């Protein structure tokens with residue numbers, strides 16, 4: 641059977657054969673392959689499509705942006721390698737996925753109950769601290785262009801998750817962040833790192849019992865069809881760094897890069913502008929579909945969860961860096 645990767649490789653070979661035969665004008669285009677792992681109908685998927693449209697317009701067709709959603713080209717870990725190798729030019733991985741590259745300071749965004757809302761987050765991501773965090777990517781051959789929001793995460797499983805004790809012994813799929821692993825351990829759950837593209841099947845077959853994600857990811861991957869219970873806990877944030885291969889970016893003609901920067905600034909405003917609404921709509925749609933029973937934590941229950949998870953801050957401060965945690969809190973006036 642042909643795997644997705646093999647198909648992608650074959651598609652690449654066919655494209656190469658065609659491009660060799662194509663007229664010069666088509667060959668002159670600068671190709672930006674933008675690979676991501678979520679559905680087109682999500683804040684990130686829509687942001688990528690918006691960037692494609694604006695980038696092509698602002699560079700007057702000099703650039704051809706090709707968006708590959710849903711892990712069509714690469715899964716989580718592979719896409720990072722592909723970017724560094726230059727096989728793709730642009731990605732928007734979640735901030736929880738930079739640890740394996742040695743950039744664990746981004747895991748500050750995974751600390752439980754740190755961000756109260758989007759406004760608090762923006763103080764970090766749209767300010768000097770956000771810039772400083774992105775600049776650390778340069779040592780890995782990567783340039784960080786922007787932060788895109790997804791949203792606040794909910795917990796799901798096939799059993800109710802109202803109290804922190806309800807997590808005892810549950811196998812929970814997580815992203816590669818050690819901070820997320822730490823808070824799952826703190827809950828008594830068994831965290832299992834797994835690529836996003838594999839989560840639906842793992843939930844369906846019982847390889848894992850539950851997971852966490854913002855509603856838009858849960859809904860567009862149909863996870864609600866294989867999870868009987870979900871708790872709107874808003875215990876953590878999921879957002880993205882839009883990144884490019886540094887060598888590719890630095891090598892672009894100045895006017896082209898300026899057009900792309902303008903397109904990225906506008907696509908960022910657009911993606912961040914729709915993120916909350918996309919998640920609200922996804923949550924409503926899942927509630928309406930009736931496959932999952934939703935429970936919303938009261939303020940007291942949230943405070944109880946936060947208290948249970950508080951030790952994660954000390955346990956992970958060495959990994960994330962005390963300075964980074966202080967800078968993020970400082971930006972939010974904490």
Ligand code: LMR
Nearest residue numbers: 677678734815836853857
């Ligand atoms: C996940 O793996 O759960 C998310 O990071 C997917 C995504 O990119 O939103």
